[in-house]
Amino acid sequence: GQQVMQIPQYQHVQEGEDFTTYCNSSTTLSNIQWYKQRPGGHPVFLIQLVKSGEVKKQKRLTFQFGEAKKNSSLHITATQTTDVGTYFCAGLRYTGNQFYFGTGTSLTVIP
Amino acid sequence: EPEVTQTPSHQVTQMGQEVILRCVPISNHLYFYWYRQILGQKVEFLVSFYNNEISEKSEIFDDQFSVERPDGSNFTLKIRSTKLEDSAMYFCASSRSAAGGGEQYFGPGTRLTVT
Numbered sequence: 001g002q003q004v005m006q007i008p009q010y011q012h013v014q015e016g017e018d019f020t021t022y023c024n025s026s027t028t029l030s031n032i033q034w035y036k037q038r039p040g041g042h043p044v045f046l047i048q049l050v051k052s053g054e055v056k057k058q059k060r061l062t063f064q065f066g067e068a069k070k071n072s073s074l075h076i077t078a079t080q081t082t083d084v085g086t087y088f089c090a091g092l093r094y095t096g097n098q099f100y101f102g103t104g105t106s107l108t109v110i111p
Numbered sequence: 112e113p114e115v116t117q118t119p120s121h122q123v124t125q126m127g128q129e130v131i132l133r134c135v136p137i138s139n140h141l142y143f144y145w146y147r148q149i150l151g152q153k154v155e156f157l158v159s160f161y162n163n164e165i166s167e168k169s170e171i172f173d174d175q176f177s178v179e180r181p182d183g184s185n186f187t188l189k190i191r192s193t194k195l196e197d198s199a200m201y202f203c204a205s206s207r208s209a210a211g212g213g214e215q216y217f218g219p220g221t222r223l224t225v226t
Contacts, residue, residue, distance in 0.1 A: 042202055045214035097167045101154040
């Protein structure tokens with residue numbers, strides 16, 4: 001079945017350090033979305049990537065979609081305590097209408 | 112800013128009982144979803160709904176589950192005979208366009224506890 005894995009599962013960083021989470025799919029994806037979930041909260045949409053090799057930036061966040069459309073990454077530059085939460089990727093296959101969420105990366109930022 | 116709302120925020124029920132979880136999607140959205148998240152785990156797709164019918168469902172969404180849009184605003188998830196393993200956070204989401212084209216707005220969730 002469809003598998004979407006993320007590494008690392010947990011990441012602790014000092015405030016100001018960079019952070020990257022990687023998302024890998026077992027199958028080629030039509031597109032991929034990224035969500036952030038604060039502790040006790042609900043997933044909040046961050047970005048959608050559609051094209052092979054696409055790179056998008058949102059302030060300190062950089063999102064990439066791999067050339068083969070099977071992997072993606074989220075990089076945060078100079079983390080802040082407000083970045084704390086779990087980051088999920090969610091991939092959509094070419095067939096069907098459901099997003100397969102990744103296993104998530106929980107980010108802790110130490111002030 | 113418009114938001115998805117869900118009620119109740121927490122539901123405790125006994126095994127074998129029926130529960131109905133309620134959601135009010137954003138008013139001009141056309142696509143509706145239910146997801147569940149077992150504590151500390153990933154978000155799992157249950158079902159998508161468009162034009163008054165199920166457009167896709169996962170293996171989790173078996174005969175014990177059903178969805179309805181009883182009126183123009185509510186979207187409900189019913190679990191007929193709850194099991195202990197149904198304990199989870201259930202999120203409703205809606206989007207303006209189909210999954211391939213748009214962001215999903217998630218509600219705050221209903222925490223279901225089956226005892």
